[in-house]
Amino acid sequence: MDRLFELGPEFWTAAGETLYMVAFTLLIGGAMGLVLGIVLYATRAGGLLASRVVFTVLNVVINFFRPIPFIIFIAVAQPFARLVIGTGIGNDALIFTLSIASSFAIARIVEQNLVTVSPGVVEAAKAMGAGPFRILRTVVIPEALGPLILGYTFVLVAIVDMTAVAGYIGGGGLGNFALVYGYRQFEPAATWAAVLLIILLVQVVQFLGNWLARKVMRR
Amino acid sequence: MALVSLTDVTKSYPPADRSGAPVVAVDAVSLDIEPGDVYGIIGYSGAGKSTLVRLINALEPATSGSITFDGRELTAMPERELRGVRLGIGMIFQQFNLFTSKTVWKNVAYPLTVAGWTKSEIRLRVDEMLEFVGLTDKANSYPEQLSGGQKQRVGIARALATSPRLLLADEATSALDPETTQEVLALLKRVNREFGVTIVVITHEMDVIQSIATKVAVMDGGRVIENGDVFDVFSDPQNASSQRFVSTVVKGVPSPAELAVLRERHEGRIVTLSFRDGDASQASVFVDLATAGIEFELVYGGINDIQGRAFGHLTLAVRGEGAAIDAALAKIGERIDVTEVA
Numbered sequence: 001m002d003r004l005f006e007l008g009p010e011f012w013t014a015a016g017e018t019l020y021m022v023a024f025t026l027l028i029g030g031a032m033g034l035v036l037g038i039v040l041y042a043t044r045a046g047g048l049l050a051s052r053v054v055f056t057v058l059n060v061v062i063n064f065f066r067p068i069p070f071i072i073f074i075a076v077a078q079p080f081a082r083l084v085i086g087t088g089i090g091n092d093a094l095i096f097t098l099s100i101a102s103s104f105a106i107a108r109i110v111e112q113n114l115v116t117v118s119p120g121v122v123e124a125a126k127a128m129g130a131g132p133f134r135i136l137r138t139v140v141i142p143e144a145l146g147p148l149i150l151g152y153t154f155v156l157v158a159i160v161d162m163t164a165v166a167g168y169i170g171g172g173g174l175g176n177f178a179l180v181y182g183y184r185q186f187e188p189a190a191t192w193a194a195v196l197l198i199i200l201l202v203q204v205v206q207f208l209g210n211w212l213a214r215k216v217m218r219r
Numbered sequence: 220m221a222l223v224s225l226t227d228v229t230k231s232y233p234p235a236d237r238s239g240a241p242v243v244a245v246d247a248v249s250l251d252i253e254p255g256d257v258y259g260i261i262g263y264s265g266a267g268k269s270t271l272v273r274l275i276n277a278l279e280p281a282t283s284g285s286i287t288f289d290g291r292e293l294t295a296m297p298e299r300e301l302r303g304v305r306l307g308i309g310m311i312f313q314q315f316n317l318f319t320s321k322t323v324w325k326n327v328a329y330p331l332t333v334a335g336w337t338k339s340e341i342r343l344r345v346d347e348m349l350e351f352v353g354l355t356d357k358a359n360s361y362p363e364q365l366s367g368g369q370k371q372r373v374g375i376a377r378a379l380a381t382s383p384r385l386l387l388a389d390e391a392t393s394a395l396d397p398e399t400t401q402e403v404l405a406l407l408k409r410v411n412r413e414f415g416v417t418i419v420v421i422t423h424e425m426d427v428i429q430s431i432a433t434k435v436a437v438m439d440g441g442r443v444i445e446n447g448d449v450f451d452v453f454s455d456p457q458n459a460s461s462q463r464f465v466s467t468v469v470k471g472v473p474s475p476a477e478l479a480v481l482r483e484r485h486e487g488r489i490v491t492l493s494f495r496d497g498d499a500s501q502a503s504v505f506v507d508l509a510t511a512g513i514e515f516e517l518v519y520g521g522i523n524d525i526q527g528r529a530f531g532h533l534t535l536a537v538r539g540e541g542a543a544i545d546a547a548l549a550k551i552g553e554r555i556d557v558t559e560v561a
Binding site: 118120121123129131134138139142216 | 312
C-alpha cells in the first residue's frame with residue numbers, strides 16, 4: 001500500500017494519459033465513424049443516396065477490419081501510424097490506431113441508429129422538397145439523436161477498454177500503469193487502483209450519456 | 220386545364236426474385252384532376268392508391284406514361300427541379316410523420332426553411348397557419364404531447380405552409396377515431412373552400428369520400444375501374460367492386476340473403492323504388508300508391524345525401540289486388556326505376 005502512495009505521481013500521469021487518448025479517439029474516431037455511418041445509411045438500397053457500389057465497398061471494408069482483435073490490430077496498423085504520425089509507439093500513435101479501429105465500430109452503431117428513424121418522416125421531408133443532404137442533417141440525425149448519444153456512450157466505454165489494451169503495446173495510461181506496476185511488480189494495490197479509477201470513469205460517462213439522451217429524447 | 224393530368228401511367232417494381240414477374244402497382248391509369256376538385260381515390264389496401272399518389276409528387280418515378288402538374292411534365296424532370304415542384308404540393312399522411320425531435324412550431328416552419336423564406340416571413344406564416352388549425356397554444360409542444368387529431372392538424376398546417384395548390388392526403392384519417400375523423404375532414408373542407416386548394420384524398424373508407432369528395436376514382440388491382448362525380452358513382456355504381464364500396468355507406472338494394480329474410484317476414488310482392496336527384500319526389504309516388512288502394516310497408520333502404528343531392532333505394536312490401544298493383548307500379552315506373560325483386 002505504501003508503494004501505491006510512492007507511485008502517486010505516476011498514477012495520476014497515467015490517468016491523464018488515458019483521458020487524453022480517450023478524448024482524442026472519441027473526437028477523431030467519433031467524427032470518422034459518424035461520416036462512415038451516415039454514408040452506410042444513405043447509400044443502402046432505398047436510401048437517400050442509394051448506391052450499391054459505395055455501400056458494398058464500404059460494407060466489405062468495415063467487415064474486413066472489424067473482426068481483427070484490437071491487440072493484433074495495433075501491430076497491423078503500426079506501419080501506417082509511423083507513416084502518418086511519424087512514430088509507431090507512444091500515445092499519439094495509439095490515438096491514430098484507436099481512432100481507426102473505433103471508427104469502424106462507431107460506423108455500425110451510427111448506421112443501426114439511423115436505420116431506426118421512421119421512413120415516413122424522411123418521406124415527409126422529401127415531399128416538402130428537401131434534398132438528401134438537408135434531410136440527413138436536419139431530419140435524420142436530429143430524429144436519431146437520443147439513441148446516437150447512447151451509442152456513443154457505449155463506444156466511449158469500449159474505447160476506455162481499448163486504451164487499457166493499448167497499454168500493452170507501447171502506450172501509456174492506466175492500462176500500462178496496472179501492467180507495469182501492478183502485474184509485473186506484484187503490487188495488486190496498484191492494479192486495483194487503476195481498475196477502480198477506470199470503473200469510476202465508466203460510471204460517470206454512462207451516467208452523463210443516459211442523462212443527456214433522456215434530455216434529448218423526451219419520449 | 221387540369222391541375223394534375225395522368226395519361227396511361229404505369230408503375231411496376233422489379234420482381235422479388237429473378238424468375239418472378241414484375242409487380243405492377245399502377246396499371247395504365249389516366250386521370251384528370253381539375254383545380255378546386257376534392258378528388259377521392261378509393262380502393263382496398265394493395266390496390267395501388269398510395270403508389271398513385273406518390274407518382275403525382277414524383278416521390279416514386281413512373282415506369283411509363285405521362286404526368287403533368289400545372290402543365291409541367293414531371294416524368295422527365297431532373298430530381299433537383301422536382302424538389303421545386305414539390306414545394307407546390309403539400310402532403311399529409313396516415314401516421315402524420317411529424318418530426319418528433321422538433322416542436323410543433325418548428326415542424327410547420329420546416330418546409331418554409333426549405334423554400335428559402337426569411338426568418339421574419341417564416342415567423343408570420345407559422346403563426347398564421349397555427350391559428351388556422353387552432354393550435355396556437357401548442358406551438359412549443361412536441362408531437363408526442365399531442366392527440367392524434369392535433370397531430371394531423373399540425374400535419375395539415377405544415378403541408379399548407381408554403382401555400383401549395385395541391386394537397387395530397389394519404390389515408391389521412393385512417394388512424395383517427397370517427398369523431399376526430401370528422402373534425403379533420405371538416406378542416407380539409409375549409410382548406411378547399413377558403414384557400415381553393417385542390418385535394419386528392421386516398422382512402423379505403425367510403426364515408427370519407429361521402430363527406431368531402433366531389434369526384435371519385437375506384438381503384439382495384441392497380442387500375443382505375445370507375446371514376447366520375449361522387450354523386451354518379453354513389454347513386455349508380457357500374458361494377459362489382461364499386462358497388463361493394465358504395466354498399467358500405469349506402470343502404471341500397473337488399474342482397475339475395477337479406478331478400479330471403481324479407482320474403483319470409485312479409486307477404487305480398489316486394490319492389491325496390493330507386494330515386495335519383497331530379498326524379499319524382501317520394502311524396503308523389505306514395506300518393507299514387509295510396510290512391511290506388513294499395514297497402515305498402517317500407518322494409519328496406521334509405522335516402523342518401525351527397526353534396527346536397529339526394530338519392531336512394533326504398534324497398535316496399537306491397538299488398539292488394541294484383542291488377543291494381545301492376546297499374547300503379549307501371550304509372551310510377553314512368554318516373555322512377557321500379558324493380559320487382561321478389
